[in-house]
Amino acid sequence: xxxxxxxxxxxxxxxxxxxxxxxxxxxxxxxxxxxxxxxxxxxxxxxxxxxxxxxxxxxxxxxxxxxxxxxxxxxxxxxxxxxxxxxxxxxxxxxxxxxxxxxxxxxxxxxxxxxxxxxxxxxxxxxxxxxxxxxxx
Amino acid sequence: xxxxxxxxxxxxxxxxxxxxxxxxxxxxxxxxxxxxxxxxxxxxxxxxxxxxxxxxxxxxxxxxxxxxxxxxxxxxxxxxxxxxxxxxxxxxxxxxxxxxxxxxxxxxxxxxxxxxxx
Numbered sequence: 001x002x003x004x005x006x007x008x009x010x011x012x013x014x015x016x017x018x019x020x021x022x023x024x025x026x027x028x029x030x031x032x033x034x035x036x037x038x039x040x041x042x043x044x045x046x047x048x049x050x051x052x053x054x055x056x057x058x059x060x061x062x063x064x065x066x067x068x069x070x071x072x073x074x075x076x077x078x079x080x081x082x083x084x085x086x087x088x089x090x091x092x093x094x095x096x097x098x099x100x101x102x103x104x105x106x107x108x109x110x111x112x113x114x115x116x117x118x119x120x121x122x123x124x125x126x127x128x129x130x131x132x133x134x135x136x137x
Numbered sequence: 138x139x140x141x142x143x144x145x146x147x148x149x150x151x152x153x154x155x156x157x158x159x160x161x162x163x164x165x166x167x168x169x170x171x172x173x174x175x176x177x178x179x180x181x182x183x184x185x186x187x188x189x190x191x192x193x194x195x196x197x198x199x200x201x202x203x204x205x206x207x208x209x210x211x212x213x214x215x216x217x218x219x220x221x222x223x224x225x226x227x228x229x230x231x232x233x234x235x236x237x238x239x240x241x242x243x244x245x246x247x248x249x250x251x252x253x254x255x
Contacts, residue, residue, distance in 0.1 A: 011179050015156045036208050036238040043210045047179050095247030099221050107246055108211035114245055 002066045009061040009080060011050040017063055018042055021076060028067045028074065030136045037115050038074065038134055044108035045078050045087070045130060053082025053128065067136075073117070077131040084123050087130065088113065156180045160188055167228075168198035174205035177213030186216045193220070197228040204234035209242050221252050231255060 005020045007013050018039050025035050042063075049061045062079040092113075093106040113119055118133040158181035161172040169192045177185060189199070199220055217232070224230040230252040235243060243249040 014179060018156075033238055037241075039208065040210045040242070043178055043212075047212070093246075097247075099218075099251040100225055102218055102247075102251065104215045104218055107214050111211060111242065111245060 002064050004065075005063045007061055007063065009046075009050045009053060009059050009082075011047050013050075014043055014046055017046050017061075020063065021065055024065045024067055025074065025136070028072065028136055030074070034134065034136055038076070041112045041116055041132055041134075042076065044112050045132070048087055048108065049078060049080045049082065049128075052085060053080040055083065072136045073133055074136060075131060075133045077129060079127050079129050081127045085128055086121050086123070088119060088121050158184060160185060162188065162192075164192075167196055168200060169196045170200040170202060172202045172205070176208040177206060177216070178208065178210045179212040182210075182212040182216045185213075186219065189216070189220050189223075193223045196224070198231065199224050199228065200231045200233060202233045203236065203239055205236075206239055207236055209239045214242070214246060214248060217248065218251070229253065 003020075003024060005017065007016060021038065021042050022035060025038065030038075046061060046063070053059055053061075059080060059082050062077075064077040064079070066075045067073070068075065087109045090106055090109055092110050093103060112132065116132040116134050119131070121128070121130045123129070155176075156178055157175045158177060159174040161174075163170045163172075171185070171188065173185070175181065193199070201217070201220075221230045231254075232243075232252050233255045235254060240249075243254070
């Protein structure tokens, strides 16, 4: 069963978004380390929308969560109707660079891509739709 | 159900983590030690950055004790990178006792190689 949260894409709303997701994860018996990993991915994606999707900074984000039973996994979809933007197209940061040369950008989506089991993006009917999937066992 | 998700929290909510960060600061000569408790995320990271900026000019050693930090996101990493850059060429940047989730983020992003981890 899919549960949905519609919320102002404001980064100060992050705790509400995470509480919404965590409630589903706890009901599913998700181990705490996995909850933390998913919470981080949720932050990165929600803050992305809050920061960049809407030119005047105001708009709505839709967050949909579905827990699948066999195998136990969670699917989370973020939808916004802001500027078309594919976060997966961003180049990975070079994580081998020494401190002096490391840049601040690109870390968030890099973490999402490397901690989630599946990440996919599409632009459809004027909406950015980004879905992550993580197995819970 | 719920057995794996119990965690020590002295806050009222039982639904997931709360975005909060307590920062205890101490000083040993020109070494500044920040003890963090809670989460380092987009909401709490600016507060840490401000506290670090207050002392960074004087510091020859910056120590972040993360024993009670359960969560770090890219916002937190950017503050750590900024502090690392600021300490470059003038002193030491040390991170102590990262918890498992934080250590995993450091390893994944190459941050384990950017500063001393004790």
